[in-house]
Amino acid sequence: MSARSTRQRRSAYSAEQTCARLECTQQMCYCRIASGELGRSASLRAEFGRKYVAAVEWRARMRILLLAIVLALTATWATDTVGQTRPPSGQPIPAQQQTYRSSDHSTLDWILCFSDMGADVSARIKGCEAALSSQRLSANDVRKLTARRDFLRIERELEIDRYLDQKASVGGKSAAPSGGTAEFSHSSLLAKPPELPLEEPLNRHFLFPMTDYFLFLLVLIAIDAMQRLWRRLTEATQGNASSEVPADLEQPSAATAASLVERPFWQPFKEIFQSNLNLSGWQATTQTRETNSNVFSQAEVIHGASPLGGGGSMQLRLRRSQRSGGLISSKVFFALDARAELSPEEKVLVSKYRLGKLVVYDSNARKKHQETAYGHFDEAAAGTSAGRGWWKNARGLASAAMMALSLRITVEGLMNGQHIECKDLSELLGAEAAILNACKNLRAYLDTAQTFDGREEVLEL
Numbered sequence: 001m002s003a004r005s006t007r008q009r010r011s012a013y014s015a016e017q018t019c020a021r022l023e024c025t026q027q028m029c030y031c032r033i034a035s036g037e038l039g040r041s042a043s044l045r046a047e048f049g050r051k052y053v054a055a056v057e058w059r060a061r062m063r064i065l066l067l068a069i070v071l072a073l074t075a076t077w078a079t080d081t082v083g084q085t086r087p088p089s090g091q092p093i094p095a096q097q098q099t100y101r102s103s104d105h106s107t108l109d110w111i112l113c114f115s116d117m118g119a120d121v122s123a124r125i126k127g128c129e130a131a132l133s134s135q136r137l138s139a140n141d142v143r144k145l146t147a148r149r150d151f152l153r154i155e156r157e158l159e160i161d162r163y164l165d166q167k168a169s170v171g172g173k174s175a176a177p178s179g180g181t182a183e184f185s186h187s188s189l190l191a192k193p194p195e196l197p198l199e200e201p202l203n204r205h206f207l208f209p210m211t212d213y214f215l216f217l218l219v220l221i222a223i224d225a226m227q228r229l230w231r232r233l234t235e236a237t238q239g240n241a242s243s244e245v246p247a248d249l250e251q252p253s254a255a256t257a258a259s260l261v262e263r264p265f266w267q268p269f270k271e272i273f274q275s276n277l278n279l280s281g282w283q284a285t286t287q288t289r290e291t292n293s294n295v296f297s298q299a300e301v302i303h304g305a306s307p308l309g310g311g312g313s314m315q316l317r318l319r320r321s322q323r324s325g326g327l328i329s330s331k332v333f334f335a336l337d338a339r340a341e342l343s344p345e346e347k348v349l350v351s352k353y354r355l356g357k358l359v360v361y362d363s364n365a366r367k368k369h370q371e372t373a374y375g376h377f378d379e380a381a382a383g384t385s386a387g388r389g390w391w392k393n394a395r396g397l398a399s400a401a402m403m404a405l406s407l408r409i410t411v412e413g414l415m416n417g418q419h420i421e422c423k424d425l426s427e428l429l430g431a432e433a434a435i436l437n438a439c440k441n442l443r444a445y446l447d448t449a450q451t452f453d454g455r456e457e458v459l460e461l
Contacts, residue, residue, distance in 0.1 A: 121156040315341040316439045334428045338435050339417040349446050356412030360438040361431050366406035373399035
C-alpha cells in the first residue's frame with residue numbers, strides 16, 4: 001500500500017468527521033457543509049490536517065503533564081520515606097535541637113497511648129503514663145490521657161479474666177496455684193500480665209500505606225481516557241439514534257442518484273480497519289445508480305394497516321446484506337437495515353403516548369455487560385474490605401460503559417432507521433424477529449389507543 005493512498009484515506013476520514021455529509025462518486029469526493037455548499041475534499045485537507053495534528057499534540061502534552069505530576073509525587077513520597085527512615089549520622093545534635101527531644105518523646109507516647117493497633121494493652125498503658133509525666137500538658141490533655149489510661153486498665157483486667165477462664169476450662173480446675181486463691185492469682189497477673197495473643201482489630205482505616213497514591217493514579221488514568229470514552233459514547237448514541245442506517249433505503253432523486261451517492265460517516269473507519277487496505281477497496285464501496293436500484297429492488301417491505309383507517313399504512317423496510325472484512329483473516333458480517341415508516345398521524349400518536357423510548361431489542365453483548373455490571377456492584381455492596389469494594393465498583397463502571405456502547409434499538413431509533421451487524425446469523429435473525437414483533441405491537445397499541453374516544457359498546461352476555 002502506498003503512502004499516498006494512506007494519506008488519502010486519513011484525509012477523507014478527517015473530512016467526514018468534520019463535514020455535515022460527505023458524498024462521493026467514482027472520480028471525486030465532495031464535502032457538504034452545513035450551509036449546503038459543496039467543496040472539494042482536497043481543498044479542505046490542509047485545514048483538517050492542521051486540526052488533527054493540533055488535537056494529537058494537545059493530547060500528547062496532557063499526557064506528558066500528567067506523567068510529570070506522577071513522577072513529582074513519586075519523588076516527593078520517596079524523599080519523605082527516606083527522610084523518615086534515615087539512620088542518625090555520627091555528627092552531634094545541635095544544642096537548639098536537644099530542647100525538642102522531650103516533646104518528641106511525648107508525642108510518641110501520646111500516639112502509643114491512643115493507638116489501637118500494633119501493641120498490647122500494657123505497652124499502651126505505659127505510653128499513657130509516660131505521656132502524663134510530661135510538663136507541657138494542658139488540663140484537657142491530662143483529662144484525656146487519664147480517661148484513656150483508666151479505660152486501658154479495665155480492658156487489661158477483662159483480658160486477664162478471659163485468660164483465667166480459658167485456663168480453667170482447658171485444665172478442668174482453677175488457674176490458681178496450690179495453697180493460693182484466685183484473688184492472689186489475679187493480682188499476680190495484674191502485676192505481670194501474661195503473653196496474650198493479639199487479635200487483629202476490625203476497625204482498620206487503611207489496607208496498605210499507598211492507598212491514596214494508587215487512587216490518585218487511577219484518577220489520572222480515568223482523566224486520560226475520559227475524552228476517548230466520551231467520543232465513543234457520543235458516536236454510539238448518534239449511531240443508535242439515526243445515523244447508522246445507510247441513506248440508500250430511501251429512493252434518491254434522479255439528479256442525486258446520477259451524480260452523488262451519500263456515504264455513512266462511519267464507513268471509511270470500517271473500511272480502513274476491516275477491508276484489505278487498498279485504494280481499490282475504497283473505490284469499490286462507492287455505489288452507482290444501477291447498484292442503488294438493485295438494492296431497492298431487494299429490500300423487503302412489510303405493510304401494516306393504519307390504526308387511523310386512512311389511506312396511509314405503517315411500513316417496515318428490511319434489507320439483508322453481508323460483507324467480508326477483518327485485519328488478519330476474512331470474516332463474514334451479516335447486516336440488517338431496518339426502518340419503520342409511519343404516516344404523519346401515526347408519528348403524532350407515537351409522540352403523544354411517549355412510545356419513542358420503548359426498547360425494541362437489546363443485543364446479547366449489552367445483556368452480558370449489564371449482568372456483569374450488576375454482579376460487580378452487588379459484590380461491592382457485600383464486600384468486607386474497602387479495597388475490594390473500590391475494585392468491584394471500578395469494574396462495574398467499566399462494564400456499564402461497555403453496556404452503553406452496545407446496541408439498543410428503540411422505537412424512535414427504528415423510526416429514524418437502524419443498522420445492525422453481527423457475526424452470528426442466529427443473533428441477527430433474533431433481532432429481525434424482535435423488530436417485526438415490536439412493529440406489530442406498536443400498530444396494535446396505536447389501534448387500541450384510538451378506541452378510547454368516548455365510544456359506547458354494547459356486549460351481549
